[in-house]
Amino acid sequence: MSAPPSADVARILIVDDLPENLLALQALLSEDRVRVHTAQSGQEALSLLLEHEFALALLDVQMPGMSGFELAELIRGSSRTRHLPIVFVSAADRDQGYTFRGYENGAVDFLYKPLDAHAVRSKVRVFTELHAQSRELQRQLVELEAARAEQQRLVDALQQTQAELQRALKMRDEFMSMVSHELRTPLGVMSLEAIMRQQRLDRGDVAWFTPERLQAMVDKDTRQVRSMTRLIEDLLDIARLQHGRLSIRPQPTNLGDLAQRVVADFESQFQQGDRPVLLTLKAQPDIVGEWDDSRVAQVLVNLLSNALRYGEGKPVEVEAGLAEDGLARLAVRDQGMGIPAADQDRIFQQFERLPTAGRSPGMGLGLYISQQFVKAHGGRITVCSQPGQGACFEVLLPLTPR
Ligand SMILES: Nc1ncnc2c1ncn2[C@@H]1O[C@H](COP(=O)(O)OP(=O)(O)OP(=O)(O)O)[C@@H](O)[C@H]1O
Ligand SMILES: [Mg+2]
Known part of the structure; x- marks a missing residue:
């Protein structure tokens, strides 16, 4: 038969100042699922109690130095050992009158000398079985708690x-x-x-x-x-x-020409309405890169239609040139309502429109789509703005897509 796992073993502590008593009790109690630890003094017992978890302690009452009762008081005083059941081994006539105070009922018992082997064994067995039961209960509690936690996790996931x-x-x-x-x-x-x-x-x-x-x-x-x-x-x-199916078809493109074309197409929209809106273009010549010109044109269209929509009829300026770091740069600057700093990230997400957009037409898609197109070229789009002071959108594109 294989040895029982240590979790199933009940440890019993015997404390007696006489080695022969310890030996006799140890022989009496040793069996398969019991491990007996012995101590010859209260001090020794206390250090063993720090090391192991015991199912039961058998304390000789009469010991030089620390008596069994004093040792029990100490055991009772520590939160770690408070619930350890104690059986006092006493000389019947001398110790019987003593009532051990402060200890929970049932957790303390007496065995009287001379010890009767049968009485000792059956008493100890009651305590070790109790201990085993409480260990088992503890194990079931832990399992139950784990099952409950798992259930809670599933409920949370489901709710989410x-x-x-x-x-x-x-x-x-x-x-x-x-x-x-x-x-x-x-x-x-x-x-x-x-x-x-x-x-x-x-x-x-x-x-x-x-x-x-x-x-x-x-x-x-x-x-x-x-x-x-x-x-x-x-x-x-x-x-x-x-669906991740956006593809760009880069081909040699002149940035200034592209901006010129889009601005010309937009001119009529800027002239409509009661008062024409001034639209100017400053384009550096001969900036040629590998871009999908229809997508880049669409980005500029989106930025221009925003400038017209949210620019409060004030002049709009387009720039096409080179940035300091060798990137191509397209910028659209208006002098309209502007965008609060707290909203400057949000407007690039789908369907995000600001209260300042009011009842103007639009779905909140233009900037999202523009940003995706620019990213597809390995570039980036940023905004610089303060409420009431207009907005400047800047598109930076590497000359060849990354
Ligand atoms: N130049 C700007 N000045 C002030 N606010 C702006 C400007 N450009 C965009 N916004 C704000 O950002 C929001 C999102 O812009 P976006 O272009 O993505 O969508 P939209 O113009 O509302 O609709 P769509 O472009 O789909 O027709 C706008 O609704 C507006 O509130
Ligand atoms: Mg728009």
Whole structure:
């Protein structure tokens, strides 16, 4: 039979000043699942108590120096050994009157000399079995606690998943209503226009369609179609980004020419409305890099449309040049409402719009998409702004994609 694991062994401490008594008790108590430790004095017993956890202590009452009762008081006084059951071994006639105070009931007992082997064994067995039971209970408690902790962990994980799911569902709903709103507004305007034109045609009022009015109608339609097209392209880009399918096609591109082209395309939008907005370009010539020109142009378009939207009608300046560290630099500076420092990171995330954007059209996608395009080229985009003092967005691109 293999030896029992030490956790199953009950240690018993015997304290007696006479070696022959110790030997006799040790012989009496030694059995398979019991390990007997002996001490000849209270001091020795105390140091053994520091070393091991005991199921029971058998203390001789009459010992020179520290008596068994004094030793028990010390055992009782320490939190580590307070619950150790004690059996006093006493000369019946002399010690019987003594009542050991302060010790919990049941945790203390007496054996009287001369010792009866059977009585000693059965008494000790009661205590060691009790000890084994309490150890087992302790083990079950630990297991129970571990199971409870595991269960709690699972419940927490489940709750977290549920919260994430709800957030995702809410975001999807918000997204859908935002997209339909953004598409419905220009579509609503266009269909109303179409109805009104149809009514004039039905009345035979062809003279109303003067060349100027026709031109204005075409311009308006073009604007609505452009804004819807841009929205749908943004959504497609977002879907590509989410599936990691965004690819850039770098080819030799002249930065100044690109900026020139975009600014020229934008000119008409800056001239619309009651008061034209001043748009200027400062471009350094001959900066050529390996870039996907349609993506870089789109970044500039996004920054320019923001400057127009949030620039409060004040002048907007575009710069295309080289930065100190040899990177190509595109910058768009406006003098509008500006962006608080606390929001300057947030605006680059999807669907983030600031309260200052008010009821202006937009989904909060432009900067997110721009940043992704710039990153795809190995570059970075930063903003420098103070509320009320305009904003400057700066795009830095390595001459060849990293
Ligand atoms: N030049 C700027 N001045 C002040 N605030 C700005 C400026 N550019 C962007 N913002 C703020 O950052 C937010 C996010 O900009 P972003 O371009 O990503 O989205 P959007 O313009 O709201 O919508 P979208 O570009 O999708 O049409 C804007 O809603 C606005 O609150
Ligand atoms: Mg925008």
